[in-house]
Amino acid sequence: MELYNNSPAARAVxxxxxxxxxxxxxxxxxxxxxxxxxxxxxxxxxxxxxxIRQRYMSMSYDTTDKxxxxxxxxxxxxxxxxTPQYTFSHPNGLLFAxxxxxxxxxxxxxxxxxxxxxKGLVQTDCAFAGHSLGEYSALASIADVxxxxxxxxxxxxxxxxxxxxxxxxxxxxxxxxxxxxxPSRIGKSFSDAALREVVDTVSxxxxxxxxxxxxxxxxxxxxxxxELLALETLTNVLNYLKIKKIDIQQLTEQFTIxxxxxxxxxxxxxxxxxxxxxxxxEGYIKLERGFATIPLPGIDVPFxxxxxxxxxxxxxxxxxxxxxxxxxxxxxxxxxxxxxxIAKPFxxxxxxxxxxxxxxxxxxxxxxxxxxxxxxxSSPEQRQKLAYTILVELLAYQFASPVRWxxxxxxxxxxxxxxxxxxxxxxxxxxxxxxxxxxAKYEAADGSVSRVRxxxxxxxxxxxxxxxxxxxxxxxxxQTVVEVPSPAAAAPAPVSAPAVAxxxxxxxxxxxxxxxxPLKAVDTLRDQGFGWR
Numbered sequence: 001m002e003l004y005n006n007s008p009a010a011r012a013v014x015x016x017x018x019x020x021x022x023x024x025x026x027x028x029x030x031x032x033x034x035x036x037x038x039x040x041x042x043x044x045x046x047x048x049x050x051x052i053r054q055r056y057m058s059m060s061y062d063t064t065d066k067x068x069x070x071x072x073x074x075x076x077x078x079x080x081x082x083t084p085q086y087t088f089s090h091p092n093g094l095l096f097a098x099x100x101x102x103x104x105x106x107x108x109x110x111x112x113x114x115x116x117x118x119k120g121l122v123q124t125d126c127a128f129a130g131h132s133l134g135e136y137s138a139l140a141s142i143a144d145v146x147x148x149x150x151x152x153x154x155x156x157x158x159x160x161x162x163x164x165x166x167x168x169x170x171x172x173x174x175x176x177x178x179x180x181x182x183p184s185r186i187g188k189s190f191s192d193a194a195l196r197e198v199v200d201t202v203s204x205x206x207x208x209x210x211x212x213x214x215x216x217x218x219x220x221x222x223x224x225x226x227e228l229l230a231l232e233t234l235t236n237v238l239n240y241l242k243i244k245k246i247d248i249q250q251l252t253e254q255f256t257i258x259x260x261x262x263x264x265x266x267x268x269x270x271x272x273x274x275x276x277x278x279x280x281x282e283g284y285i286k287l288e289r290g291f292a293t294i295p296l297p298g299i300d301v302p303f304x305x306x307x308x309x310x311x312x313x314x315x316x317x318x319x320x321x322x323x324x325x326x327x328x329x330x331x332x333x334x335x336x337x338x339x340x341x342i343a344k345p346f347x348x349x350x351x352x353x354x355x356x357x358x359x360x361x362x363x364x365x366x367x368x369x370x371x372x373x374x375x376x377x378s379s380p381e382q383r384q385k386l387a388y389t390i391l392v393e394l395l396a397y398q399f400a401s402p403v404r405w406x407x408x409x410x411x412x413x414x415x416x417x418x419x420x421x422x423x424x425x426x427x428x429x430x431x432x433x434x435x436x437x438x439x440a441k442y443e444a445a446d447g448s449v450s451r452v453r454x455x456x457x458x459x460x461x462x463x464x465x466x467x468x469x470x471x472x473x474x475x476x477x478x479q480t481v482v483e484v485p486s487p488a489a490a491a492p493a494p495v496s497a498p499a500v501a502x503x504x505x506x507x508x509x510x511x512x513x514x515x516x517x518p519l520k521a522v523d524t525l526r527d528q529g530f531g532w533r
Contacts, residue, residue: 001033003111009118010111013148017107020149025156026052027088033104036093043085053079056086061161062310070310075160096298099159106137106155109424110148112458113141121466127345127416129338129408129531131430132214132304133158135398138531141424143332145391150322157318158399162301165308174300176307177287178213178225179235185292186242189249192219197248198241198264199224202234205268210234213304215406217436224293225302228285229275235290236271242291308400316364316396325388333387339394343407345415348387350378356390360397364389409437412531420454422465423531428457430531 003010018030026042044053059075090097116122130138139145166174183195203210210226251260279285287295330348337346357365423430434455456464
């Protein structure tokens with residue numbers, strides 16, 4: 001909350017978000033961030049209270065039951081017309097509840113961006129992207145797609161919807177989890193493709209949900225979501241491959257692809273049996289760290305997986321009402337915004353709409369493409385509406401689709417060829433990914449052309465981002481007294497005294513000759529990129 005206290009621009013964002021949340025939901029996000037209360041009771045008395053209660057009652061979501069049937073349920077089933085109050089609670093404080101944590105994140109990021117913008121530190125045509133939830137912050141900040149009130153509404157609805165999407169037992173436990181996977185820990189030849197094959201085969205052979213939902217750093221960092229039994233099986237399979245030193249790539253050189261797949265199926269069957277034995281003995285699977293897997297604590301919803309596909313339609317309906325098509329400026333998106341869904345720079349074209357449709361089978365885009373000529377979608381008059389339609393589909397399906405951050409980073413490093421990348425988020429997560437990607441894929445090429453890139457995080461590198469450089473301390477000049485010889489010494493000429501000794505030149509010598517001129521932000525923010533998390 002440092003910016004809240006020190007920056008008028010940042011404070012304005014927080015106050016606008018807080019005022020809206022209080023009026024619509026009876027919640028103060030500023031109070032939650034500052035004090036982290038373990039519970040908050042919303043009272044529904046009076047005209048305002050009744051209006052707030054009605055908003056909670058009107059919120060619904062779609063989910064899939066055990067038999068695969070889609071059903072629509074109220075988000076707050078225990079609130080009805082006679083409910084006098086409702087209490088939000090979390091044992092570690094409401095800041096740890098998904099719906100409030102995510103609101104706090106996006107408001108923090110939006111506030112940081114507005115502070116930078118107010119100080120002239122944002123390049124108008126910078127490329128930008130956001131990882132998962134960060135995509136909303138990015139669009140609300142740089143492209144002004146969502147007003148702060150609409151942003152917190154969407155994030156609140158999205159967070160609650162995802163939490164309600166899974167069924168829970170009497171102990172409030174779900175049957176789902178997520179874990180990080182590092183393929184390089186299995187072996188040098190265990191590649192991106194090998195991990196995909198293993199994950200897909202585990203899912204197919206177990207008939208359980210298991211997907212790679214975050215592609216973060218090529219060959220090093222992925223996130224899988226799925227059912228506990230499937231994730232336990234995956235952990236067992238990867239442990240087995242590591243312990244037995246099985247090289248899948250080498251096997252493909254000795255056997256046919258079909259033979260290797262059969263070997264993999266045998267391993268998976270054995271590992272599934274082991275996972276079932278654990279489930280039977282313990283009653284509930286608690287994932288443990290493996291050689292290449294790390295369970296993500298506190299996450300029991302399969303974010304960005306196909307399990308959430310049923311929620312796409314209602315989320316689209318909600319989202320489409322929050323983005324104003326008349327206020328959308330396509331020029332702020334085209335060629336600059338990289339969406340999670342397809343990781344290709346935004347375009348307002350038939351070809352771009354086709355790419356999204358091919359991946360999602362979106363009914364709305366199907367209608368657009370089928371009637372392209374009849375409705376004159378390629379005309380300048382339809383450009384804003386088409387941009388709106390494409391954007392809503394990108395965000396609606398992001399809800400239940402993998403985050404393609406590897407491809408996003410590749411675009412930033414190559415297509416945009418950034419010199420300065422800034423992450424707006426609570427910690428250096430994306431900067432860590434970018435640094436690892438730089439080292440693994442681009443450092444050598446950059447060195448050959450003397451290209452220097454800055455990868456910075458707003459939460460960690462404020463001095464570098466805001467150019468808050470401290471003045472270099474220079475020792476005070478000293479005087480050296482030079483004795484003047486007497487006339488008897490018959491010196492050729494007298495030497496003037498005192499003489500001032502020159503300060504020692506800094507390492508690099510020539511640097512001292514650069515004139516001391518004020519640094520201009522506009523001269524240093526070339527090819528800047530932004531990332532949100």
